[in-house]
Structures are given as structure tokens and as C-alpha cells.
Amino acid sequence: MTTTPTSLSDVYGAMRLDPSERQPTAAGRTQNRSGLKSLVKEWSDRAYFRHQLACMATNSPELIDDIGLTLKQVEAEIAKPFWRE
Template identity: 50%
Template sequence: MSRRYSVASLRRRIATWREQIRFRWDLKQMAKDNPHLIDDIGLTRRQAEEEIAKLPFWQR
């Protein structure tokens, strides 16, 4: 059974993926440069590390 997606839904999905990657990349930079800011956004160090680990291996 094949799924059919509209072009609009595929664009939304790709946009969501890009937003997630950008958030994780920014979080990685924040953890490296200003780790005290992680608390300010309401994440624990462990939660931040878990999100960073979701980056593609070539971006970690």
C-alpha cells in the first residue's frame, strides 16, 4: 500500500526537519560556548545532550 502525500505536506515535513536540525545545531553551539544558557531555556544538560545526539553523525 503506497502513501500519497501532497506537495504542501512534503514541504511542511521538510521545513520541520530543517527547523529541528537548526535547533539542535544551535543547541550544540550553545552547549560549547555558553553552557549556562541551557538552563535559561529550560533544559537540563542531559536533555541537551540527547537532542544534540540526534544530529546527523557528520554534524556532531
């Protein structure tokens, strides 16, 4: 049985392409470089997710209801800057 997402975090987690991307750094890499790369990737993912959510809300608002979110929740998520979780 599948569970229904109850928050935008659940929806975002379900939409990620590869949730196992956070892997330990390989030998010889500095933590800072890997950490920065991971941070930029996370920011990019958030910006993309919020853009897609905005498109969905504009073009197919019935889908927002189908995934169990309210318009108010979607508007709050879209309004967040990419660096905020």
C-alpha cells in the same frame, strides 16, 4: 505572567520563527506537494534548532541552565536525527 519551559519541546516551540506556518493548502495545490514541503521545512527547523542548541551548550553552557534544561537533556536532543521529533 510568563511560564517557564519545562521540556525541550517547549523551548523548541518558543524558538520557532512562525508557529502558524501550518496553513491549509490553497485551491489547486495537491496535498502531497504541500505535505512534502511542510515535512522538509520541519526537518530543516529541527536540524537548525539542534545545531543552535549544540552551539549554545558548547559556547555558553550557562544559558542551558538559564532556560531550565540539564546537560543530559540537551545531549539527548542533540543526538536525535533531524527526522525524529
